[in-house]
Amino acid sequence: MEESITEGVRVNVEAIYMETHSYPEKNRYVFAYRIRLKNFSQRTVQLLRRHWIITDSNGETNEVHGEGVVGEQPVLEPDQEYEYTSGSHLKSPVGTMQGSYQMKTTDGEEFEVTIPCFTLAVPGSIN
Secondary structure: OEEEEEOOEEEEEEEEEOHHHOEHHHOEEEEEEEEEEEEOOOOOEEEEEEEEEEEEOOOOEEEEEEEOEOOEOOEEOOOOEEEEEEEEEEOOOEEEEEEEEEEEEOOOOEEEEEEEEEEEEOOOOOO
């Protein structure tokens, strides 16, 4: 599990290979990832947007920008947690994801929270 803390917001990430949804013979490897956010700051914050950089072991990089996460723009009060699960696919058995969330405080200040780089890997593909 990877973790980062930015401006008092902790991001934990855990990735899981979805073997039953993957088709290695077609170069399609599907992964789920679970994100846990916790607000350790004294401010109430809202997640507005996400930005992902997804890179496979062939060197192909895709960037994804979007509003919120899984259709929501969650608000986290101090000490509150939020968790969601989403997914991604690669054309190779190994890759990475990293990115950021654009957050806003109740007084309108926007800031960026780092999503730590984490590995997407088919079990046994990395020694």
